[in-house]
Amino acid sequence: MTTVQDRSAMPQEREPNPALGSPERPIGFGRIQRKEDPRFIRGKGRYLDDVVLPGMLHGAILRSPLAHARIVSIDTTEALAHPKVHAVITGKDLEGLNLAWAPTLSADVQAVLATDKVRFQGQEVAFVVAEDRYSARDALELIDVEYEDLPPVIDARRALDPGTPVIRDDKEGQTDNHIFDWEAGDKAETDAVFARADVVVSQEVVYPRVHPAPMETCGAVADYDPVDGKLTLYETTQAPHAHRTLYAMVAGIPEHKIRILAGDIGGGFGNKVGIYPGYICAVVGSIVTGKPVKWVEDRSENLMSTSFARDYIMKGEVAATKDGTILAVRTHVLADHGAFNATAQPTKFPAGFFSIFTGSYDLEAAYCSVTGVYTNKAPGGVAYACSFRVTEAVYLVERMVDVLAQKLQMDPAELRLKNFIRPEQFPYKNKTGWEYDSGDYAPALRMCMEQIGYADLRREQEEKRARGELMGIGVSFFTETVGAGPRKHMDIVGLGMADGAEVRVHPTGKAVVRLSVQTQGQGHETTFAQIVGEELGIPTEDIQVVQGDTDQTPFGLGTYGSRSTPVSGAAVALAARKVREKAKAIAAAMLETRPEDLEWEKGRFFVTGDPTAAKTIQEVALGAHGTVALPEGIDGNLDAEVTYDPPNLTFPFGAYICVVDVDAGTGKVKVRRFVAVDDCGTRINPMIVEGQIHGGLADGVGMALMEFIGFDEQGNCLGGSFMDYLIPTAMEVPDWETGYTVTPSPHHPIGAKGIGESATVGSPPAVVNAVVDALAPFGVTHMDMPCTPARVWEAMQGRATPPI
Amino acid sequence: MQVTMTVNGSEVTRDVEPRLLLVHFLRETLGLTGTHWGCDTSNCGTCVVLVDGEPVKSCTALAAMTAGHEVRTVEGLADGATLDPVQQGFMEEHGLQCGFCTPGMMLTARALLDRDPDPGEDVIREAISGQICRCTGYATIVRSIRWAADHPADRDAAAATTDQEVPA
Numbered sequence: 001m002t003t004v005q006d007r008s009a010m011p012q013e014r015e016p017n018p019a020l021g022s023p024e025r026p027i028g029f030g031r032i033q034r035k036e037d038p039r040f041i042r043g044k045g046r047y048l049d050d051v052v053l054p055g056m057l058h059g060a061i062l063r064s065p066l067a068h069a070r071i072v073s074i075d076t077t078e079a080l081a082h083p084k085v086h087a088v089i090t091g092k093d094l095e096g097l098n099l100a101w102a103p104t105l106s107a108d109v110q111a112v113l114a115t116d117k118v119r120f121q122g123q124e125v126a127f128v129v130a131e132d133r134y135s136a137r138d139a140l141e142l143i144d145v146e147y148e149d150l151p152p153v154i155d156a157r158r159a160l161d162p163g164t165p166v167i168r169d170d171k172e173g174q175t176d177n178h179i180f181d182w183e184a185g186d187k188a189e190t191d192a193v194f195a196r197a198d199v200v201v202s203q204e205v206v207y208p209r210v211h212p213a214p215m216e217t218c219g220a221v222a223d224y225d226p227v228d229g230k231l232t233l234y235e236t237t238q239a240p241h242a243h244r245t246l247y248a249m250v251a252g253i254p255e256h257k258i259r260i261l262a263g264d265i266g267g268g269f270g271n272k273v274g275i276y277p278g279y280i281c282a283v284v285g286s287i288v289t290g291k292p293v294k295w296v297e298d299r300s301e302n303l304m305s306t307s308f309a310r311d312y313i314m315k316g317e318v319a320a321t322k323d324g325t326i327l328a329v330r331t332h333v334l335a336d337h338g339a340f341n342a343t344a345q346p347t348k349f350p351a352g353f354f355s356i357f358t359g360s361y362d363l364e365a366a367y368c369s370v371t372g373v374y375t376n377k378a379p380g381g382v383a384y385a386c387s388f389r390v391t392e393a394v395y396l397v398e399r400m401v402d403v404l405a406q407k408l409q410m411d412p413a414e415l416r417l418k419n420f421i422r423p424e425q426f427p428y429k430n431k432t433g434w435e436y437d438s439g440d441y442a443p444a445l446r447m448c449m450e451q452i453g454y455a456d457l458r459r460e461q462e463e464k465r466a467r468g469e470l471m472g473i474g475v476s477f478f479t480e481t482v483g484a485g486p487r488k489h490m491d492i493v494g495l496g497m498a499d500g501a502e503v504r505v506h507p508t509g510k511a512v513v514r515l516s517v518q519t520q521g522q523g524h525e526t527t528f529a530q531i532v533g534e535e536l537g538i539p540t541e542d543i544q545v546v547q548g549d550t551d552q553t554p555f556g557l558g559t560y561g562s563r564s565t566p567v568s569g570a571a572v573a574l575a576a577r578k579v580r581e582k583a584k585a586i587a588a589a590m591l592e593t594r595p596e597d598l599e600w601e602k603g604r605f606f607v608t609g610d611p612t613a614a615k616t617i618q619e620v621a622l623g624a625h626g627t628v629a630l631p632e633g634i635d636g637n638l639d640a641e642v643t644y645d646p647p648n649l650t651f652p653f654g655a656y657i658c659v660v661d662v663d664a665g666t667g668k669v670k671v672r673r674f675v676a677v678d679d680c681g682t683r684i685n686p687m688i689v690e691g692q693i694h695g696g697l698a699d700g701v702g703m704a705l706m707e708f709i710g711f712d713e714q715g716n717c718l719g720g721s722f723m724d725y726l727i728p729t730a731m732e733v734p735d736w737e738t739g740y741t742v743t744p745s746p747h748h749p750i751g752a753k754g755i756g757e758s759a760t761v762g763s764p765p766a767v768v769n770a771v772v773d774a775l776a777p778f779g780v781t782h783m784d785m786p787c788t789p790a791r792v793w794e795a796m797q798g799r800a801t802p803p804i
Numbered sequence: 805m806q807v808t809m810t811v812n813g814s815e816v817t818r819d820v821e822p823r824l825l826l827v828h829f830l831r832e833t834l835g836l837t838g839t840h841w842g843c844d845t846s847n848c849g850t851c852v853v854l855v856d857g858e859p860v861k862s863c864t865a866l867a868a869m870t871a872g873h874e875v876r877t878v879e880g881l882a883d884g885a886t887l888d889p890v891q892q893g894f895m896e897e898h899g900l901q902c903g904f905c906t907p908g909m910m911l912t913a914r915a916l917l918d919r920d921p922d923p924g925e926d927v928i929r930e931a932i933s934g935q936i937c938r939c940t941g942y943a944t945i946v947r948s949i950r951w952a953a954d955h956p957a958d959r960d961a962a963a964a965t966t967d968q969e970v971p972a
């Protein structure tokens with residue numbers, strides 16, 4: 001017998017929801033190709049040096065050949081006589097504009113063009129503006145500067161010795177080379193734990209000076225319009241809004257008359273956070289000549305004068321029980337900040353977030369102190385994807401844990417597993433005041449060990465050692481603290497570390513999202529569109545991401561310290577949610593029902609119990625801008641703006657294991673394998689996440705084995721070109737192996753923690769631990785980076801020395 | 805002095821200073837800004853272009869030296885709307901991030917594949933070893949070039965999907 005079914009009692013037949021996307025092309029989170037790629041693969045990116053303005057002139061900087069000298073005289077007569085030269089600007093000229101010195105991001109001042117002395121090799125002395133870049137360079141040769149040599153201060157360890165020349169005699173009351181002392185943790189409590197510990201290990205660990213060296217160097221094109229007093233400034237900048245405010249404060253140009261345009265950035269890694277003298281010179285050059293002025297540094301200028309990174313000499317100590325329970329860590333750091341304290345970091349944190357040197361371990365006590373000193377070297381200090389000195393902190397603790405493991409004859413992985421903060425302890429308050437938001441460490445390390453085949457590798461190592469072959473296995477485990485603010489604790493020159501975002505849905509359902517942060521290759525155009533797509537169900541290709549133009553975007557502090565996803569990503573998600581709430585009210589009006597009777601399914605609202613009575617986000621957008629009678633208090637758009645002040649930082653973590661083979665005859669280190677297991681919470685686009693990790697791993701191998709900005713006794717920079725400053729090529733790095741766990745941040749709207757710097761932070765100790773492990777048969781317990789063949793060979797002879 | 809050369813299939817003649825570097829000739833005289841400059845010492849390879857099909861670092865070649873030769877830049881990689889498989893491969897395998905080294909990497913890849921259509925990983929790594937990428941860690945570049953080797957006939961499909969998804 002056939003029965004007629006009552007169709008109304010059946011689940012409604014529903015069209016598939018197009019807003020869910022497809023596995024190949026998900027809407028919202030998932031692996032999709034990048035929206036920015038089509039222009040880049042066609043050579044249509046628009047980088048700073050691609051900017052050409054009508055009548056544009058070219059600037060070049062004359063730099064000091066000496067590290068420390070008094071300027072006796074500067075003669076620009078011949079340069080000015082060059083037929084193609086329009087202006088030659090010296091420090092004396094800038095003094096008249098009150099621009100010879102500019103404030104740094106660390107409450108110090110930096111010479112824009114030197115007036116009294118030069119304080120590092122490569123310091124800016126004069127600025128030539130000419131018709132083309134070749135003529136500008138020619139004219140530099142025609143400037144005659146007479147210097148009177150002064151003894152340079154190169155060794156940070158001697159910077160505070162009595163009788164050492166005072167580098168910063170420009171500063172009133174400065175009688176030595178001391179910048180700051182800073183501490184964190186409880187000294188007395190830590191000392192007490194050390195006093196009763198079974199085992200104490202100590203080791204001086206040097207994180208030498210390196211340089212982020214993005215492939216695109218720094219530069220600016222300044223275009224000052226004297227009629228309306230407006231400055232348009234194209235810049236390589238990671239922080240366009242902060243720059244605009246600082247220019248307003250420094251140059252006296254009203255903020256509303258300054259427009260910063262970042263364009264495409266050819267890599268930043270922290271190098272493009274600061275305002276460099278060349279940028280200010282370009283502005284002055286444009287004001288003086290009345291024409292646009294372009295200044296682009298060459299590679300030597302980039303390596304010798306813009307933000308270096310690291311340069312920390314760290315005395316590390318660990319207290320433990322004899323069975324391998326780590327009780328406390330203690331350190332004193334000597335921080336070489338160069339000739340001007342120009343590090344970019346939150347005001348209350350002169351050593352950045354170094355106090356997270358307690359690492360991933362549950363400790364009874366911790367104490368660190370940091371002394372900052374001036375030397376005759378380039379200024380800077382926070383750059384190269386370091387998360388505000390977390391990289392130095394992680395390197396120290398991870399190196400020290402290995403030193404302890406060697407002392408106790410314990411396996412370094414087992415020692416870490418024994419001491420991890422346990423999952424039930426989160427949120428975990430460490431001994432220097434950080435509150436780790438979430439973590440589950442042991443599974444990540446176990447996954448890493450399994451993926452690389454840890455036990456088999458140890459067996460292989462044993463066999464090789466018996467044959468005299470040098471193989472090393474290096475483990476590291478890091479916890480980062482990224483995504484600064486909160487603004488009440490964290491500011492840069494008084495600007496709170498928050499970020500704005502604006503989402504607008506146009507009448508046809510396409511959207512624009514405007515960011516305060518600025519990509520340098522991280523893929524913001526894709527990732528932030530995906531966040532909006534996830535929240536609103538709008539296809540990614542229908543969402544335009546606008547960044548890097550201060551006239552078009554909301555205020556915020558910019559991209560560094562892995563801030564973009566933790567801070568700006570949260571702002572975007574919340575702005576999209578505000579749009580959704582508004583859309584709900586409008587959808588209710590359109591469906592003639594109450595908002596509380598509507599349910600959201602990605603991309604559309606439907607009436608509870610009647611999924612066919614639905615309005616897509618696109619239909620609501622048209623309604624919002626159309627003639628729908630809007631509910632009380634709802635205006636006719638689908639826009640929202642949010643400034644996100646993070647309640648806490650986020651704490652990504654990861655486990656890395658590196659395998660190296662060392663040539664016993666030459667000391668050459670070959671990275672055979674590298675497995676990285678990362679946990680950055682929610683993964684918005686796994687392809688981009690992996691890409692960020694890969695890049696950071698190469699950085700880590702570079703710093704561990706090759707990269708080094710050294711100086712001779714006269715202060716000559718020994719890493720001033722790519723002939724000397726060695727960066728890994730495809731030949732020096734392995735095919736990366738990755739894995740992941742997902743532990744979302746509980747306080748972040750989408751649970752994302754940020755990934756931009758994890759691998760740069762976590763990989764150097766894995767590589768160095770592997771090298772030291774390989775050299776253990778020679779009695780080596782520590783060697784400093786860079787582990788070049790010569791330095792490794794020296795270590796094998798019992799002569800491991802610090803690089804500085 | 806006057807130089808004449810073929811750039812991306814078209815003959816160009818310009819008056820230049822004898823000292824003008826090829827990279828500046830391409831970027832500033834011809835406005836082909838897809839070729840980038842990254843160091844002064846032939847180390848980084850962001851300036852690589854093809855001269856008579858071979859990769860050349862245009863920051864250390866004079867424009868005058870390429871007179872009478874055929875120069876190919878990133879702007880000449882695609883055939884109209886049809887992408888070169890190398891370009892498609894870089895998008896498929898995330899072979900680029902900031903995009904600055906990408907033109908040089910892609911041109912070296914094109915020269916490699918013209919010479920060796922089926923290169924192994926070691927061969928690819930060696931081919932790009934004169935060039936630096938600071939973003940990708942190279943593995944995805946290697947995969948991108950391998951993708952291009954595996955899809956030599958995908959040019960039509962590549963152009964169709966790409967142009968449909970995101971207009972250039």
